[in-house]
Amino acid sequence: MEIGIIGLPQSGKTTLFNALTGLHVDLGYAGGRKNANRGVAKVPDTRLEQLSALFKPKSTVHATVNYVDLGGLSGEGRKSSGFPAEVLQTLKPCEALLLVLRDFDNTEMPHPDGPPNALRDLRTAQDEFLFSDLAICEGRIERLEKQIMKMKDKDLVYELDTLKLCHAALEDERPLRTVELDEAQRRVLRSYAFLSLKPLLVVMNTGEGADATRVDALREAAGGLGLRFLQVSANIEMELAQMDAEDAVEFLAEYGISEPALHRVVRESFTLLGLETFFTVGEDECRAWTLHQGSVAPVAAGVIHSDIQKGFIRAEVVPSASLLALGSMAACKDKGSLRLEGKEYVVQEGDVVHFRFNV
Ligand SMILES: Nc1nc2c(ncn2[C@@H]2O[C@H](COP(=O)(O)OP(=O)(O)OP(=O)(O)O)[C@@H](O)[C@H]2O)c(=O)[nH]1
Ligand SMILES: [Mg+2]
Known part of the structure; x- marks a missing residue:
């Protein structure tokens, strides 16, 4: 199970990825052309730490979440072209998506669409998801209609009806995750890996200084779309993740932060994937295991x-x-x-x- 980190170019995806996984991937213009980066994040869990304090085992094993960091949505000309094929290919097996929205200024790495505006970028990304799904939908509907003309197969007709339902929603600019679908319909749609059907976590990257009004506006917009929302400073989180434990505690105290925002990102990711934790305990090992809810x-x-x-x-x-x-x-x-x-x-x-x- 993998979460795809996606977002417009230069939004801080790789910075966040580094923070989450503890890796040190180079930042800068990837633009969707480099290979995707893959890594694993430990799910922070105070219950597990307390259990370990109780049992004093030889080892303590956390649950994990896998992340894949993709390049920018599609670089130049992306509004007309949708996602590049390799990004789509990498996203396909992802069970959920984490959308990074940039809301910080950085003159060295300017935002491709002008001054930072996370709300605008949320709409752009949403449009990209819809556009990509619509293209897949249309292609398949056309082929199915031809096939059905030759031979009326009831499974194919069911698939066509389901796709038409999706098509209507997409034309209406409604993401597929908001469409009511039963188990049989979901099964039919599984192989298409529609992006607007995947659970989505919106992460606003505010840089070092968050503006409460802007954060609230985006939180509200994301909520209105039925999306989970978190705000982070990717840079600070990356710095924190790369500090040793003592420095990190001092750093958090200095900024008056109770826990790294990253912890919430990982926990939300875990929930987004529909996962839950159970524990095994003992003198050898205390361990958090991952299970579908x-x-x-x-x-x-x-x-x-x-x-x-x-x-x-x-x-x-x-x-x-x-x-x-x-x-x-x-x-x-x-x-x-x-x-x-x-x-x-x-x-x-x-x-x-x-x-x-x-x-
Ligand atoms: N000031 C500030 N700069 C940031 C922050 N997060 C990322 N940046 C900078 O923005 C630039 C792009 O960051 P990346 O993490 O490479 O962004 P990306 O989304 O992976 O970029 P692409 O893969 O090229 O699309 C780098 O110069 C980062 O240092 C932040 O929270 N604050
Ligand atoms: Mg990157």
């Missing part, structure tokens, strides 16, 4: 090892908050917080789970 206990077992899923008997479950409050598994058992759950149990965010299984 709504998964049942055997699926969670399978995340750890397929043998545990195959031989699944029961899951011993306690919410991490209870375990942290009571201080030990034994105390949880005494107080009745530790439950035995079966195959149907839907794992909850923050559960600490111990699987009983047969091999």
Whole structure:
């Protein structure tokens, strides 16, 4: 599962990518022509840190999110040409998108569309998504109509109807994620990888000084479009990510910041992907595992090892908050917080789970 970092040229995508992944990719004009950068970010989790403090394991393993940093949307002439093919190709497998909107001045690297205006850029990006989807939609509708004329296949007719529904929405400038679609329709659309259907997180890069009025205006606009929104200073976040822990604490205190904005970006990304966390604990390892929201206990077992899923008997479950409050598994058992759950149990965010299984 990968999140694509996308945005207009020079919006701070690579800066944010470096901050998220701790990598040191060169900044500057990539313009969509260089290869995409890929990296992994650790999901910050105070619950995991507290569990580790309790169990003092040999190792602590965080959940992770994968990011891919793409070049600019499409460089010159992008309004008429939509996305370049290689950007589309890279975006296709992304499960979600993170859109960086620039709202800072930088005379060395001027914004390609004039003075910074994140609201305008949000519209530009939105138009790009719609435009790209519309082109795919039209191409496929045309081919399907020809095929159906030759042979009336009911699956093809269903696909055509679904695409026409999408087409109408796109013509209306409505992103596909706002269209009500049932499971069967979603299945039909999956292979198209429509951009306006992917979950989207809007990240406003305000540079070093955020203007509250502008931030509020963009937050409202994003909210109006049903999008999640965060504001960061990509430069500050990158500097912070590259400091050692002691300096970072001092730096945060100096600016009166309680936690790096980056933490919120990673957590929001995780939620955007429809993921949740469960924990395993012990003296060897405390670990946060990643699971699709709504998964049942055997699926969670399978995340750890397929043998545990195959031989699944029961899951011993306690919410991490209870375990942290009571201080030990034994105390949880005494107080009745530790439950035995079966195959149907839907794992909850923050559960600490111990699987009983047969091999
Ligand atoms: N002042 C300021 N400059 C920033 C900030 N974020 C990025 N920049 C600068 O803006 C320029 C572009 O940043 P990049 O991170 O390379 O932007 P990008 O979106 O990856 O650019 P392309 O890949 O070429 O489209 C660099 O000179 C950065 O130092 C910020 O928060 N404040
Ligand atoms: Mg870049």
